[in-house]
Amino acid sequence: MTVASITVSTIRRPQPAPSFADAAAAHMDAVHRYLTQMVRDPDLAEDLTAATFERAFTRWHRFDPSRATALTWLIAISRRVALDHLRADRRRRAREMRVAGGEPAYVDPPELSGLPPAMAAALDRLTDVEREVVALRVLLDVDGPSAARILGISPTACSTHLHRAMTKLRRELAP
């Protein structure tokens, strides 16, 4: 068999798709971790994780394992779920402010239970995109190109954000 024919047969072989139940069991922790990092609120992260899997369940027939891993697909959904929520929340706050006629008040982010205070403070000082990159690359072990695709940025930009974030974290957490 030539190299060319081996390549063709590899491409034609369909990837086995995991069942939704298996994918949910395997990646629930990762999706929850990502959302916790993204919204910085444990209760909200739980709600958004549930919403993510509910949405994924109804769209599971669209999942194509030859295009993305189940984790990448689920994270992309969870990101949309979280962004939808954050946008709606921002609109709601703006509406309330308009009605109240006051200045928007600064709201402290809720404390993340389980994190050492120094680490929570260091994470708070990261920008949103830096926090997301850290979540994807460090907490979830997503590879660079996949993380860049999820975030809609170039792999180079993803590496730069990661480098900047880890530099800040190391400086903050250095003994």
Add this chain to the structure above:
Amino acid sequence: MTDDLTPDRLDALLDGDAARTDDERDLLDVAATLRAAAPRPSPTLRGRIDRLGEPTRRARAGRVRHRATAPALAAALVALVAAGVAVRTIDTGPSGGADAPVQPTELRAATGTSPAAAERLEDSAGSAAPSTSGATIVLPAAWTVPATAIAAAVDEIRSLTAERRGTIAVEQGPPVVVTVTVAAGTRDGVAAQIAATLAAAGGTADATTDATTDAPDRLRLVLTAGTSGPPATE
């Protein structure tokens, strides 16, 4: 972190390269600390998400069982259709035309209806009764199913219901009372499948009873454990 550690080198470290310097080791320590401190989902959330996958598992199990029992189901369906045709023949036979009302005595003779059930049928026939297609019983309500097969039959009904996105309530008896709720438009199809399932399980039915209830989306069955016998489709 020193300037020697480039973004590319950082990527490589996170992708599994071994640390070569103290700086790199410190960096991997920070990553490990972050991973260790990450929160985990609560048991409530786990349960909620686990339950999402359950209908898929049940439906898949149901499909496998259907494949195995397909010939038996087909035979049982044919028998049920034949029973329906027999009832229709009474209606359109020499004693009346297609529009003639059904006489309770005719139904009783055709299906071996008990007096109590005949009364019910009589009510439904009335003086301006609909054609017998309305009185044809797709799924009898009372079944005697071999004791050893009753649990599997209920499981099968559960799978059928899940596939049609319906709900099922099972009161463990004796007798076992099963209430199935599905979309109104699919009820008769589900009823036929359930009848075939119970017949394939060796169940015998009291053909004078009817599992359809007043609610257009509900079926109610009473399964009594007994010995096997031929399906009551006469």
